[in-house]
Amino acid sequence: MKASLRSRRLELAVPLRISRSLMTARDAVWLTVEHEGLHGHGEAVSSVYYGLDTQTLVRLLSAVELRRFADPESALQAVREGELAGPGTPPTVTAAVESALLDLVGRRADAPVHRLLGAPRAPVVATARTIGITTPQDAADQARRLAAGGFELLKVKAGAADPEDDVARVAAVRDAAPRARLLLDPNGAWSATRAAALLPEFADLGVEAVEQPLSPGDPEALGRLADRSPLPVIADEDAVSLEDARRLAGRVHGINVKLAKCGGVHAAQRIAATLAGSGTALMLGCLTASSLGLAPAVHLADRARWVDLDGHLLLAHDPWTGIGGADGFVSARDLPGLGVEEVPHEDLA
Secondary structure (H helix, E strand, C coil): CEEEEEEEEEEEEEEEECCCCEEEEEEEEEEEEEECCEEEEEEEECECCCCECHHHHHHHHHCCCCCCCCCHHHHHHHHHCCCCCCCCCCHHHHHHHHHHHHHHHHHHHCCEHHHHCCCCCCCEEECEEEECCCCHHHHHHHHHHHHHCCCCEEEEECCCCCHHHHHHHHHHHHHHCCCCEEEEECCCCECHHHHHHHHHHHHHCCEEEEECCECCCCHHHHHHHHHHCCCCEEECCCCCCHHHHHHHCCCCCEEEEEHHHHCCHHHHHHHHHHHCCCCCEEEEECCCCCHHHHHHHHCCHHHCCEECCCHHHHECCCCEECCECCCCEEECCCCCECCCEECCHHHHC
């Protein structure tokens, strides 16, 4: 097998403000694996939060030894057994390698990835659409437009310096999109005292669940908050690995699994199996990425209670296509592999 890397700047259509940062762009590194004339693709994106820039991603992806495998099937098995990447390899690198191998294995088998994973039909699910920290009027305008376009689930970012700004923003979204289901995401911005005071207000506004209200690092505190919260509490930054999921299963109402955070499809499946029967539901989330980066999660999306796979919709120009989402629903295509295609560069202008 041969492997090659490319990188591309992914500009956001509109800057996205969350409690800890303002994001205007990410860098994507694309891995292409070739074997016997067929190609498979995977994507890793840069992250300030996880300390991964483009140069680091290229170095780590280049260090993955794919040439020693006779075929992509054996390499994929090595990923699943934890034997492909070296110790300390970031999960986003493992996820990108697994994505490229899944894509290639699917193409060789003439089967879509969801069928390789045991699902007979291509998932078609409603995805959340994120509204960043902004003015109530702007949030209302976005919510009204998104609801009219077919979005049934809206995720509102929180964690402004003044918590009443968060309340006003959510109230404006609720008024503008009265039928939409609402999620709230402070990205760990609140103390336990502030969360306990605010969550009843958001429950009164009809918010369905809250993601990671507390600063990560104290999962016991998150569990205690979930036990008395009027809203379901979903762990995100506190739930990275399988061990984290085991620790929080039954303690919180949901866990947000991002493939780039946990290490890919196989790792996500193991987390889902751990959560089964525990009372903790699965959420599938994402980083801001292209359709290529999100595609593996879309093939798993029918297994989640909440789906938040809108990262490609935040881009000014998505350099890949194939999972939809502009109408509020992401879907896996019944095509070999991931079912995504690169958009010709001239068509991105």
